[in-house]
Amino acid sequence: MSDAAQRVIVIGAGPVGLCLALRLAQQGVAVCVVEALGEDNFLEQVPRAGTNHPATLELFDSIGLYDRLAPRGIVAPLFHYWDRHDNKLIAEFDHAHLKEDTRFPYVLQCERIKIVEEALALARAHPLIDVRLSTTFTGFVQTADRVSAHVTDPSGEPETITGAYLVSGEGARSIVRRDLGIEFEGFTYSDRTLNIEVAYDFRRHGYTERNYISDPDEWSNLFHWKGPPDRWRVHFPTAETEDPEALCRPEALQARLQRFLPTGQPFEIVGSNLYTVHQRVAQKFRVGRAILAGDSAHVNSPIGAMGMNSGVHDAFNLADKLVGILRGTLEEDALDRYERQRRHVALQHTQQQTMRNKKLLAERDPAVRARNHDELRRTAEDPVRARAFLLRSSLIESLREAEEIA
Numbered sequence: 001m002s003d004a005a006q007r008v009i010v011i012g013a014g015p016v017g018l019c020l021a022l023r024l025a026q027q028g029v030a031v032c033v034v035e036a037l038g039e040d041n042f043l044e045q046v047p048r049a050g051t052n053h054p055a056t057l058e059l060f061d062s063i064g065l066y067d068r069l070a071p072r073g074i075v076a077p078l079f080h081y082w083d084r085h086d087n088k089l090i091a092e093f094d095h096a097h098l099k100e101d102t103r104f105p106y107v108l109q110c111e112r113i114k115i116v117e118e119a120l121a122l123a124r125a126h127p128l129i130d131v132r133l134s135t136t137f138t139g140f141v142q143t144a145d146r147v148s149a150h151v152t153d154p155s156g157e158p159e160t161i162t163g164a165y166l167v168s169g170e171g172a173r174s175i176v177r178r179d180l181g182i183e184f185e186g187f188t189y190s191d192r193t194l195n196i197e198v199a200y201d202f203r204r205h206g207y208t209e210r211n212y213i214s215d216p217d218e219w220s221n222l223f224h225w226k227g228p229p230d231r232w233r234v235h236f237p238t239a240e241t242e243d244p245e246a247l248c249r250p251e252a253l254q255a256r257l258q259r260f261l262p263t264g265q266p267f268e269i270v271g272s273n274l275y276t277v278h279q280r281v282a283q284k285f286r287v288g289r290a291i292l293a294g295d296s297a298h299v300n301s302p303i304g305a306m307g308m309n310s311g312v313h314d315a316f317n318l319a320d321k322l323v324g325i326l327r328g329t330l331e332e333d334a335l336d337r338y339e340r341q342r343r344h345v346a347l348q349h350t351q352q353q354t355m356r357n358k359k360l361l362a363e364r365d366p367a368v369r370a371r372n373h374d375e376l377r378r379t380a381e382d383p384v385r386a387r388a389f390l391l392r393s394s395l396i397e398s399l400r401e402a403e404e405i406a
């Protein structure tokens with residue numbers, strides 16, 4: 001067979017597309033990565049994911065990515081639940097409870113943009129990966145033995161790239177998913193989340209690197225990122241009726257932060273953005289030779305840091321199956337197992353946990369709030385329960401469960 005007939009075409013140089021490409025190429029499979037962004041704007045993307053769970057760190061390590069990310073991130077073994085209403089720390093969870101389960105008993109706070117920058121550098125250095133920046137995917141056709149992706153090249157000319165399989169790592173607005181007519185089942189929250197980036201050390205008020213803060217009126221998340229200068233992201237819910245421009249005015253951001261933590265001194269705000277949150281899972285993850293992975297297959301609220309992590313887990317699962325199929329050691333129905341395993345994780349783990357996390361932070365009923373907080377406190381204090389909780393929150397349990405699926 002020619003190289004093109006064995007090649008995998010990956011649309012999107014996001015964390016999922018790049019991890020997939022590296023895992024495939026490192027096992028001898030040629031890959032073409034198509035990315036719409038170019039040299040001039042690839043590193044200009046809005047802030048998104050950044051908390052990398054232990055199982056994801058193990059996978060990053062297996063492709064040589066962890067050592068490039070570790071110096072650019074913050075090792076965070078702890079995370080906190082706070083009650084903003086009573087200004088109290090409810091529970092502190094320590095990933096040290098997972099020391100028998102993983103070589104990385106902590107999360108690495110390292111933003112998506114650093115991950116794609118480092119992964120892109122590795123991909124470009126690999127002789128089996130052809131990275132096409134400034135190239136926009138527009139559609140595809142497939143036959144029984146190949147797939148052809150239609151793209152617009154950097155000069156605006158149409159081009160067709162042929163391969164054995166096409167993987168959509170395009171993110172939530174996947175053209176592959178749309179063209180296959182696959183339903184993106186679920187819902188969109190009516191409120192939007194406001195993200196404010198601040199240069200201020202919140203640890204002096206008792207916070208740790210990752211904090212989930214419950215409040216009946218205005219829940220929030222607070223996360224620490226490595227600089228220079230170090231920054232903290234604070235998330236707040238906003239009503240759909242609020243004017244986006246008014247919400248992001250500097251005085252409005254400052255007033256919101258001062259209500260959150262009255263310091264009497266203006267905060268140094270270094271950025272802000274508003275985003276809409278969806279909870280959706282594609283009804284199918286593959287049709288023939290076209291396969292969905294990452295945000296093109298499932299999207300969820302960032303509370304709990306599961307979107308990119310579970311997408312990267314898709315990428316590794318899928319890569320190993322494609323390698324087996326292309327080498328002739330696995331039948332093509334291995335791709336059906338990929339769908340069964342990863343759809344199960346999306347529905348039963350990431351969707352369930354992220355929806356529960358949001359409900360927990362936003363709960364308004366005082367009796368339910370008190371019960372939830374007691375439960376969290378007791379869980380964090382009991383080593384057996386804390387480990388079980390952390391196995392779920394860090395997605396290790398989801399990977400173990402997926403392995404049991406035939």
Ligand SMILES: Cc1cc2nc3c(=O)[nH]c(=O)nc-3n(C[C@H](O)[C@H](O)[C@H](O)COP(=O)(O)OP(=O)(O)OC[C@H]3O[C@@H](n4cnc5c(N)ncnc54)[C@H](O)[C@@H]3O)c2cc1C
Pocket residue numbers: 011012013014015016017034035036037047048049050051052112135136137138169170171172175195275293294295296302304305306307308309310311
């Ligand atoms: C505020 C926020 C915080 C988050 N925090 C976390 C977190 O802490 N942990 C976590 O696990 N997840 C988090 N997430 C979710 C996470 O960002 C996504 O799940 C993750 O980025 C998905 O990766 P992906 O590679 O599937 O898609 P993307 O990251 O969306 O990448 C898709 C790539 O495809 C390219 N592309 C798209 N269309 C085309 C086309 N037609 N042609 C060519 N290229 C194309 C895009 O330019 C892009 O580079 C967060 C999300 C948000 C909004």
